[in-house]
Structures are given as C-alpha cells and as structure tokens.
Amino acid sequence: MAAELRPWLAPSAAGPVTATVRLPGSKSMTARAMVLAALADGRSVIEAPLRARDTTLMAAGLRALGVAVDTSADDRWVIEPGPLRGPARIDVGLAGTIMRFLPPVAALADGRVEFDGDPHARKRPMGPILDALRALGVRLEASPTGGLPLTVHGAGLVEGGEAVVDASGSSQFVSGLLLSAARFSKGLTLRHEGPPVPSAPHLRMTTHMLRAAGAVVDESVPDVWVVEPGPLHGRTWVIEPDLSGALPFFAAAMVTGGAVTLAGWPAASWQPVAQLSELLTALGGEVTRSADGLTVRGTGTLRGITADLSEVSEMTPVISALAALADGPSELRGVEHIRGHETDRIAALATELTKVGAGVTEFPDGLRIEPRPLHGASFETYADHRMAHAAAVIGLSVPAVQLTDVGCTSKTLPEFPELWSGLATTS
Numbered sequence: 001m002a003a004e005l006r007p008w009l010a011p012s013a014a015g016p017v018t019a020t021v022r023l024p025g026s027k028s029m030t031a032r033a034m035v036l037a038a039l040a041d042g043r044s045v046i047e048a049p050l051r052a053r054d055t056t057l058m059a060a061g062l063r064a065l066g067v068a069v070d071t072s073a074d075d076r077w078v079i080e081p082g083p084l085r086g087p088a089r090i091d092v093g094l095a096g097t098i099m100r101f102l103p104p105v106a107a108l109a110d111g112r113v114e115f116d117g118d119p120h121a122r123k124r125p126m127g128p129i130l131d132a133l134r135a136l137g138v139r140l141e142a143s144p145t146g147g148l149p150l151t152v153h154g155a156g157l158v159e160g161g162e163a164v165v166d167a168s169g170s171s172q173f174v175s176g177l178l179l180s181a182a183r184f185s186k187g188l189t190l191r192h193e194g195p196p197v198p199s200a201p202h203l204r205m206t207t208h209m210l211r212a213a214g215a216v217v218d219e220s221v222p223d224v225w226v227v228e229p230g231p232l233h234g235r236t237w238v239i240e241p242d243l244s245g246a247l248p249f250f251a252a253a254m255v256t257g258g259a260v261t262l263a264g265w266p267a268a269s270w271q272p273v274a275q276l277s278e279l280l281t282a283l284g285g286e287v288t289r290s291a292d293g294l295t296v297r298g299t300g301t302l303r304g305i306t307a308d309l310s311e312v313s314e315m316t317p318v319i320s321a322l323a324a325l326a327d328g329p330s331e332l333r334g335v336e337h338i339r340g341h342e343t344d345r346i347a348a349l350a351t352e353l354t355k356v357g358a359g360v361t362e363f364p365d366g367l368r369i370e371p372r373p374l375h376g377a378s379f380e381t382y383a384d385h386r387m388a389h390a391a392a393v394i395g396l397s398v399p400a401v402q403l404t405d406v407g408c409t410s411k412t413l414p415e416f417p418e419l420w421s422g423l424a425t426t427s
C-alpha cells in the first residue's frame with residue numbers, strides 16, 4: 001500500500017551549505033547482498049545496510065520464501081538461508097531491484113509465488129526477463145501487459161543453460177538473472193541482443209559481488225555473461241554509503257557555493273564515483289577525496305553541460321535540476337529507458353521543470369534544459385524519490401517550491417526531509 005501523501009515546502013538555503021553527511025548504505029549493494037545471502041550455503045552478515053522501503057520489502061519478500069532475515073539491528077543484518085518454498089506473496093512496492101531480482105529466486109523455490117506492487121509497478125517493464133526465465137525452463141504467468149501481477153510456479157530447481165535477453169530497457173534484467181544463476185543446474189550463459197544496455201556500473205557491481213560470494217563469472221565477451229553452476233558462500237558484506245542518495249546533498253553544495261562531505265566513503269568503490277566526479281566537475285563543482293570522505297565544493301559557477309547519462313541514469317533528475325539552475329543550456333541524452341523508472345522521468349522532468357520556469361525540450365532519450373529565471377510552483381513528485389530530490393535542489397535557491405509529496409523519499413532514504421531541512425537551514 002502506498003503511504004498517504006505528505007506535501008512539503010522545500011526549504012530555501014540560509015547560506016552556503018557546508019556539512020558532513022552520514023548516509024546509509026547503497027540501495028543497490030544492499031539488495032544484491034540480501035539476494036546473494038539468501039542463496040548462499042551459510043549465514044551472512046550485512047554491515048551498514050540501507051534501511052528503507054525498497055530493502056524492507058526485499059527482506060519481507062525473502063522471509064516469505066523461507067529465508068531468516070534479522071533486520072533488528074540498524075547497522076548489522078543477519079541472513080540465514082533456508083529451503084526456498086512457496087506458497088508466497090511478494091509485495092515489490094515500486095522497487096526495480098525486487099521485481100527483477102526475486103522472480104529468479106522464486107523459480108528456485110518449491111511452490112507458487114505471486115508478485116505485485118504499487119500501481120505504477122505494474123507499468124514497469126518486465127517482459128524481457130520473464131521471456132528469458134521461460135526459455136530457461138521456468139513456468140510463470142504474467143499480466144496481459146507482460147509484467148506485474150506475476151505468478152512464478154517454482155519447481156524447486158531451474159535447469160538454466162543458455163538465454164537471450166534484450167536488456168536495453170533495464171540492466172536489472174541481466175543483474176536479476178545473474179544473481180541467481182550459480183544456483184541453476186547448468187548455470188547460465190546470457191547474451192544481450194538489442195540497443196546498448198544502460199547502467200554498466202550496476203552490471204559490474206553484480207559480477208563483482210557474485211565473485212565475492214564465490215561464483216565463477218566470465219564477462220570477457222561484450223554483452224555475454226557466463227555464470228558457472230556452483231555454491232554461493234555466506235560472508236560478511238560491508239555496504240558502501242549510497243552515492244546516488246548522496247547526489248542531492250552534493251548538489252546542495254554546488255547550488256549554494258558550499259561544501260558537502262560524504263563521510264565513510266571507501267578508498268575503492270563499486271559505485272560510479274568516477275562518472276559522477278566527471279559530471280559534477282563539468283557542471284562547475286570540485287570533487288576531492290580525503291580521509292574524511294568524498295567532498296563536493298561549489299565554486300559559485302554552475303555551467304550547462306552536454307552529457308550522455310546512460311551509465312548513471314538514476315542521477316538524471318538531480319542533474320537536470322542543476323542544469324535548470326546553470327548559466328547556460330544543457331543537453332542530457334542517452335536515457336530513453338528512464339521512461340520505465342519509478343515514473344516516466346523524462347516526461348515528468350519536462351513537465352515539472354517547465355512549471356518552475358525553465359525552457360525544456362523533450363527528446364525520446366533525454367532533455368534539453370534552458371535556464372531562465374525560475375519561480376515557485378507546485379512540483380509533482382510522481383511517487384518518485386528522485387523527482388523529490390530534484391525539487392528540493394531547486395527549492396534551495398527558488399522560493400515557494402512546493403512538493404506534492406516528500407513521503408516518496410522513503411523508497412531509499414526515509415530520513416531525507418529531516419536531513420535536508422537540517423542542512424538547508426543551519427548552513
């Protein structure tokens with residue numbers, strides 16, 4: 001059930017935002033660690049996980065399949081795998097990571113597993129991953145539109161072998177299949193056929209974490225992934241702070257000419273920090289790493305950019321907000337598939353940025369954003385946490401930006417409104 005709407009006036013910045021923020025773990029790493037732990041041959045511990053709607057629903061989904069998931073401690077979750085079994089009902093909320101990562105797990109369970117989610121979850125693409133599962137011998141029934149609601153008739157095993165997928169609509173089709181593949185009797189050779197797969201860093205995160213759990217993975221041929229059949233091992237996962245969740249806070253430093261440090265940033269990361277640094281630098285920021293963490297400084301200049309955001313597509317809403325506040329036009333392309341994210345993000349950004357006064361041209365795969373004097377407006381958030389982040393960033397320097405709902409930020413950071421207000425008003 002979606003929560004009640006929580007309208008919110010985005011706070012204006014009292015001055016340059018200068019702060020060190022401590023943020024919870026990466027959504028993407030927490031989700032992968034949970035799935036790998038559920039499929040492992042022994043107990044796993046997840047340190048510094050993200051506790052948010054997406055991961056809480058993931059825990060509930062795994063419990064429904066027979067996995068013991070202890071999330072009672074904030075900084076240390078313990079997962080004890082058990083025989084996977086139905087019948088079960090899984091609420092995916094609006095989480096791509098659940099709707100794409102758990103059907104392959106359900107196929108390994110013994111029994112019927114039903115999936116459904118928020119109204120918009122039924123519109124998110126699922127067809128290619130479901131076709132691949134069918135080709136691998138899994139019996140399932142999808143809605144007439146090819147997605148949720150979905151029933152997987154788990155047979156207790158998946159034969160596996162070879163499959164083809166068009167993952168141009170979401171890298172999660174590949175990640176979802178790979179995460180379970182070591183447990184398929186014949187493993188998996190998966191080939192992508194179609195326009196390029198977005199979000200390459202998320203695919204590398206998947207293969208890295210699979211290897212860390214003991215899987216043998218070959219990705220030496222472009223667009224082909226081979227996972228050998230074999231055990232996954234229980235282990236301790238230490239989750240990095242969420243880089244995409246940190247982006248609005250970094251943006252706050254850039255918009256106000258301040259400096260924001262993300263504490264606890266590791267020396268080596270599996271999140272796309274190089275791509276983010278390049279983008280923020282092009283926009284006029286300064287990005288540095290030190291023992292204190294990852295720091296972004298605003299230089300007082302925000303420049304328009306031309307960029308292909310396909311590798312970091314989930315960052316498009318906040319980058320678009322920065323573009324709307326820049327000193328020249330921007331063109332952000334390569335992200336057609338984000339029309340299938342929490343909402344059609346290209347259409348939503350075009351509508352809402354136009355409402356606050358920006359000049360926007362919509363392309364099939366992105367946006368051209370022409371900065372103009374901006375003004376307050378009611379900013380629709382479309383149940384999309386990252387649309388809320390974009391509105392909050394604009395609201396720092398534009399008075400009277402009223403979000404229709406800030407509650408949607410609970411998807412990945414329930415403490416967002418309080419953290420953000422603290423930052424904006426105490427600067």
Ligand SMILES: O=C(O)C1=C[C@@H](OP(=O)(O)O)[C@@H](O)[C@H](O)C1
Pocket residue numbers: 027028029031096097169170171172175198199202313314337
């Ligand atoms: O695997 C993951 O954890 C994710 C992959 C990406 O999905 P898409 O490839 O569908 O963009 C990203 O946008 C999403 O936020 C998280």
Ligand SMILES: C=C(OP(=O)(O)O)C(=O)O
Pocket residue numbers: 094095096097314341342386412
């Ligand atoms: C696209 C996103 O999420 P999901 O994992 O639900 O696809 C996102 O968080 O921006």
